[in-house]
Amino acid sequence: MFEAALEALLIVLDPSRILFIFLGILVGITVGFLPGLGGPVGMSLLLPFIFGMDPFTGIALLIGMVAVIHTADTFPSVLIGVPGSSGSQATIMDGYPLAQQGQAARALGAAFISSIIGGVIGAIILFLAIPIGRPLVLAFSSPELFMLAILGLSMVGILAGNSIFKGLSAGALGMLLGSVGGAPATAEYRFTFDWIYLFNGIPLTVLALGLFALPEMIDLLVEKRSVSKGQTVGGNRMQGLKDVIKNKWLVFRSAVMGAFIGFIPGLGGSVVDWISYGVAKQTSKNAENFGKGDIRGVIAPESANNAKEGGTLIPTLMFGIPGSGTTAILLGGLIVLGVEAGPSMLTTDLPITLTIVWTLALANIFGAGICFLLARPISKISTIPAEKLVPFLLIIMMIGAYQSTRHWGDFIIFIVIGLIGWCMKHLDWPRAPLLVGFVLSTSAERYLHLSMSRYGFTWLTHPKVIIIGLITILIIIAGFYMKRVSDRQHKGGGMTT
Numbered sequence: 330m331f332e333a334a335l336e337a338l339l340i341v342l343d344p345s346r347i348l349f350i351f352l353g354i355l356v357g358i359t360v361g362f363l364p365g366l367g368g369p370v371g372m373s374l375l376l377p378f379i380f381g382m383d384p385f386t387g388i389a390l391l392i393g394m395v396a397v398i399h400t401a402d403t404f405p406s407v408l409i410g411v412p413g414s415s416g417s418q419a420t421i422m423d424g425y426p427l428a429q430q431g432q433a434a435r436a437l438g439a440a441f442i443s444s445i446i447g448g449v450i451g452a453i454i455l456f457l458a459i460p461i462g463r464p465l466v467l468a469f470s471s472p473e474l475f476m477l478a479i480l481g482l483s484m485v486g487i488l489a490g491n492s493i494f495k496g497l498s499a500g501a502l503g504m505l506l507g508s509v510g511g512a513p514a515t516a517e518y519r520f521t522f523d524w525i526y527l528f529n530g531i532p533l534t535v536l537a538l539g540l541f542a543l544p545e546m547i548d549l550l551v552e553k554r555s556v557s558k559g560q561t562v563g564g565n566r567m568q569g570l571k572d573v574i575k576n577k578w579l580v581f582r583s584a585v586m587g588a589f590i591g592f593i594p595g596l597g598g599s600v601v602d603w604i605s606y607g608v609a610k611q612t613s614k615n616a617e618n619f620g621k622g623d624i625r626g627v628i629a630p631e632s633a634n635n636a637k638e639g640g641t642l643i644p645t646l647m648f649g650i651p652g653s654g655t656t657a658i659l660l661g662g663l664i665v666l667g668v669e670a671g672p673s674m675l676t677t678d679l680p681i682t683l684t685i686v687w688t689l690a691l692a693n694i695f696g697a698g699i700c701f702l703l704a705r706p707i708s709k710i711s712t713i714p715a716e717k718l719v720p721f722l723l724i725i726m727m728i729g730a731y732q733s734t735r736h737w738g739d740f741i742i743f744i745v746i747g748l749i750g751w752c753m754k755h756l757d758w759p760r761a762p763l764l765v766g767f768v769l770s771t772s773a774e775r776y777l778h779l780s781m782s783r784y785g786f787t788w789l790t791h792p793k794v795i796i797i798g799l800i801t802i803l804i805i806i807a808g809f810y811m812k813r814v815s816d817r818q819h820k821g822g823g824m825t826t
Contacts, residue, residue, distance in 0.1 A: 334456070337683035341691065346389040350688060353393020354696045360394075361401025371398055376662055384666040385684055391662050392688040397696030399634045400444040404700075404707060407436045407627070409722060411542040418764060419602035421541055423619060423626030430622050437704035438569025439624050440631040441697045443580050446573070447632030448693025450584040451591070451639025456686045458592065458643045459675060472788035475776035476797035477590075478769045480604075483801045496762045499753070503766025504773075506531055513775035526738030535730045535742050536767060542726050543747025544754045549715035569704075572624045579609060579625060580632045587633030591640025603765050605633035635697075639689060646674045646682055 340346070353375070360371035371394050379387035405411045407424035420440065427436040469477075482500065509520045510530030521527040573580060583605040590601045609629035610619040619626045645656040647670070660670055668674075674682045730743040753760050780788045788794060 333679055334683050334686075337680055338687050340385050340680070341389065341684050341687040343385075346386055349386050349389040350393040350692055351695065353390045353395075354397050354692055354699065357394040357397035357692075357696060358401040358700065361398040362404050371395075372659060372662065376665065379662060379665055382666065384663075384668050384681055387662065387666045388681065388685055389688055391659060392685055393692045393696075395638060395656075395659065396448060396635075396689050396692035397700075399638065400441060400448075400631075400693070400697045400700050403437060403440045403444070403631060407440065408433055408707070409542075409718075410545040411538065411722070411726065418537060418541070419606040419630040419761070420627055422606065422761065423621070423623045425545075426620070426622035427624070427627070432622065434705045435568045435572070436624065436627050437707075438567065438701060439572045440569070440627050441701040441704060442570050442573040443583075443628045443632040444635040444700075445694055445697040446580050447584040447587060447635035448638065448697065449690050450581070450632075451588045451636035452686050452690035452693070453639075454585070454588040454636070455639040455642055455689065456683075459679075459682060468793070471776045471779035471783065472791050473793045473797065475773060475780055476794050476801070478773035478776060480797055480801045482765065482769055482773065483607075483805050492757075495758050499759055500762040500766035503763035503768075504770040506536065506763075507767040507770025508774070513771050513778070515778075524738070526734070526736050529734070530771075531742055531746075531767075532730075532734060532739065533768065535739050536746050537764060538726050538730050539743045539746030540750040540760050540764060542722075543743070544751035546719050546723060546726075547747075547751055548754075550719050553715055569624070573628060576625055576628050579613075579628055583609060583629040583633040584636035587636035588640035590633075591637035592643040600765065600768050601637045602630035602634045603761070603768075605629045635693060639686075642685065642689070646670050646685065 341350075356371055356375060372391065375390055375394055379390060382390070403420055403424070406418075406420040407428050410421050410425035410428075424436045424440065427433065505520075507530070509527055511518050511528060518528055586605055586608065587601050590604060606619075606626060606629050609625055610616050613619070613625055615623075641656050645660060663670055668678060668681055727740065727743070730739045750760055752758075753763070
């Protein structure tokens with residue numbers, strides 16, 4: 330195994346393949362930097378260029394892009410409070426407040442170092458999973474997948490802000506919006522109002538952009554200021570590096586968690602960052618600082634979403650089961666290159682699998698290193714006045730929203746969701762639970778239907794279901810307990826001042 334890994338490394342280090350890795354990295358950074366595009370768009374752009382390539386070179390290009398897109402999407406999340414892609418949504422919670430405090434360079438530096446470590450850990454886990462991948466993937470059937478979706482929904486309570494009621498209500502609204510369109514288990518359409526655009530549901534990209542981006546743009550224009558409330562960029566990249574070293578165990582734990590969630594087909598990469606953020610908030614001291622510019626709220630999701638790519642590739646390569654839209658297109662790219670995902674990736678095509686592992690690790694290091702070097706100059710975007718910055722960003726956002734379905738309905742939903750998000754922001758309703766509920770609603774409904782049709786109610790007695798259920802209950806109880814402790818500390822502080 331290790332001899333084969335060394336041979337694969339020599340293949341990857343061929344100068345021509347290194348060149349294609351950097352080309353993929355360049356595309357990944359560009360697409361990640363533009364809000365609303367994301368991995369599927371980047372992968373679609375590269376597919377036409379791999380025709381006629383040998384498998385190793387084509388994979389260098391594709392995996393180079395995949396590895397860094399969730400690194401570069403940190404730029405818009407931190408600098409303008411706009412999710413660059415679905416994997417960077419939780420980074421907004423503390424990254425954007427840090428930018429408002431003039432600490433953008435620090436937040437970006439910590440994010441990119443965390444991304445390097447998370448990406449390498451994800452590649453290592455992918456390598457270790459090669460001989461044991463089959464039993465790992467087959468260990469989860471529909472009941473366990475449903476319970477994992479419920480575990481993700483338990484994060485709603487943690488992300489609820491000052492009011493559990495508001496958090497739960499926002500999560501329920503998200504699930505309601507997620508049920509728009511075709512039912513995942515039956516031939517039935519809900520809440521479409523006979524509008525063809527809604528038959529496939531509300532696109533995640535449009536909802537995320539409207540919920541987080543448009544409210545910030547409106548407020549910047551109204552207040553006539555830049556993102557940073559100061560006129561200079563405070564903090565520095567090296568301070569971010571020190572933050573990562575200080576929180577090294579948080580980085581490691583979040584990365585392992587991200588890779589584990591990533592390899593579970595159907596749970597979706599869109600919720601990895603929220604789960605890692607929620608667990609980090611729940612298990613950290615001074616948790617009340619999260620959401621106000623706590624660097625730990627940047628480190629946890631960034632290390633997790635980069636490690637997730639290694640986990641996602643486990644079911645993709647070994648069973649042809651894509652864990653995200655990006656890996657679904659990657660499967661098509663492998664077919665173009667004459668490679669078929671499946672058990673052969675562990676036998677006859679093992680050299681290709683190992684080159685993917687090496688490319689993933691190297692691309693993470695190169696890509697995050699480039700972003701780290703660019704962090705300070707690019708962070709100056711946060712000091713540009715709103716009247717110059719917002720019109721340009723709105724055009725980019727509208728293009729990103731339109732890329733979802735290329736239907737004029739994308740613009741309408743973007744504006745409507747944006748107004749809802751603006752109202753929620755100013756009425757102090759948390760927006761993160763709405764997004765979590767939306768992301769998990771379809772998978773939760775699908776796996777519940779499959780579980781009931783296959784097992785009736787007996788699936789509730791499955792050992793793994795019980796274990797996941799107990800973990801979920803403990804997370805909810807711990808969330809309520811920590812909120813109560815935080816409230817007492819605030820009251821105590823208020824009494825003494």
